[in-house]
Amino acid sequence: MANISELIEHYIKKLLQDSPYGYVDLQRNELAARFKCVPSQINYVLSTRFTTDNGYMVESRRGGGGYIRIVKIPLDQHDDPAVQIYRLVGDDINQSQAEKIIKRLAEEDFITAREARIFRAVMDRNTLRVDLPWRDRIRAQLLRAMLAAVFRER
Structure with missing residues (x-):
């Protein structure tokens, strides 16, 4: 059963x-x-699941008629999604950050669910049994290589 944060997110x-x-x-x-x-x-869900890294912008208006506006920022609105993602990865990336990028790519249909599972398996710290900071650098190199292969096919 999904926890409350997942229910709110969905x-x-x-x-x-x-x-x-x-x-x-x-x-x-x-x-x-x-x-x-x-x-x-609700604040927790917004601050952890609806971040700019995850492709969202959250505006908050305070006061009597206050509201929260959540805006989805699709990758395809940018000049080149591959370049944007490549920049997000950088020279090193931790497992959590890599998983967010993979999740976003799958949600926006840049990769299939099967490709996302493969990406996650490769990014896992149990697969990359190397000490930090080398693990995060290797993870970034692998993710960039996989992304280059996927985007080359587009």
């Missing part, structure tokens, strides 16, 4: 998917009431 992503505008406006208290949780749980 709910917001579904709203975004169904939105004709590419964004949704939500109220933190209404979300908290819907999921029977405290507003800080």
Whole structure:
């Protein structure tokens, strides 16, 4: 069974998917009431699952009519998604960051679910049994090589 954070994340992503505008406006208290949780749980989900690294922009308006606006930033709106991702990877990358990039690529259909599983297996710290900081450097090199192969096919 999914935990509360996953349920909130999936709910917001579904709203975004169904939105004709590419964004949704939500109220933190209404979300908290819907999921029977405290507003800080909503804050946690927004700050960990809806970051710019994950392809989202979150605006918060305070006050009586305050709301949260979540905007999906698709990769294909940029000049070259391959270059953007390549920059995100950098010279070194930890497992968590790599998984976020892989998840985003799969969600936006740049890679298949099968390719995402392969990418995750290669990025796993149990696969890369090398001490830090070398592990993060090798992970970045491997991820860049896999991305280059995928984007070359496009």
